[in-house]
Amino acid sequence: MVVTPPPRTSSQATRAVHRPKQQARSTRTRSAILDAAEQLFARYGFQAARLEDISGQVGIRRASLFYYFKDKQTLYDSVLENALSGLLERVETVLSSAAPLPQRIEDAVTVWVDYVGGRPTLARLLLREVADATPDHPPSLMKHAPRFVELIQREVYDREKKGLAELTPIDPVHLASIVAGSTIFFVAAMPTLVPEVGLDPLSAERLKTHRDEVLRIVRRLAGTRGPRVTRQ
Numbered sequence: 001m002v003v004t005p006p007p008r009t010s011s012q013a014t015r016a017v018h019r020p021k022q023q024a025r026s027t028r029t030r031s032a033i034l035d036a037a038e039q040l041f042a043r044y045g046f047q048a049a050r051l052e053d054i055s056g057q058v059g060i061r062r063a064s065l066f067y068y069f070k071d072k073q074t075l076y077d078s079v080l081e082n083a084l085s086g087l088l089e090r091v092e093t094v095l096s097s098a099a100p101l102p103q104r105i106e107d108a109v110t111v112w113v114d115y116v117g118g119r120p121t122l123a124r125l126l127l128r129e130v131a132d133a134t135p136d137h138p139p140s141l142m143k144h145a146p147r148f149v150e151l152i153q154r155e156v157y158d159r160e161k162k163g164l165a166e167l168t169p170i171d172p173v174h175l176a177s178i179v180a181g182s183t184i185f186f187v188a189a190m191p192t193l194v195p196e197v198g199l200d201p202l203s204a205e206r207l208k209t210h211r212d213e214v215l216r217i218v219r220r221l222a223g224t225r226g227p228r229v230t231r232q
Helices: 010-048 051-058 062-068 072-095 101-118 120-132 145-158 161-165 172-188 204-222
Strands: none
Touching: 010 051, 010 062, 010 072, 010 120, 051 062, 051 072, 072 101, 072 120, 072 145, 101 120, 101 145, 101 172, 101 204, 120 172, 145 161, 172 204
């Protein structure tokens, strides 16, 4: 026997029509909160950034933030996750390609520089992560570091043992600190340290020069032997 469901009431039909719109609005609001929080956390740090300033920038009440994020720490962790997931995805794409290992290493460096250049708040967040960390309060970044370590282990060490032997031996942590540290400092610190120079690290010309120089260092230290870089 076929059982016919009862017809929807007008209120049920109205809710069904409006639900996708509500979900879309909720998604937009959550995204706007993350964007505002990323800007303010990068500018003031975790402790000094105020939730009322974040909500005010989005145009909602402070209490409404807790509908999307249960507390300030959860919001901050979500900001880091949102910023780092895009970087991880792009680095994974180039490292898992079929290109030779030296090319994939250089492509990953290029992705890193371009990503931070296009998202300078990440550089400031990472600087503040280190500056604000204490033995009792380790950087929240440590929650995300294993994903990058696993990626490097899988796509470089496990996949390319023979290829690694053909490169110049170098401590990978040392190399990573040079690449990451130079870009973070260049983007987040140099304009403040030497304001009289009028340095704009985000200009296309400056960013290209920095990228070329970082690649030059990587080629020398790791022996990737990419194309020679010429200055304009």
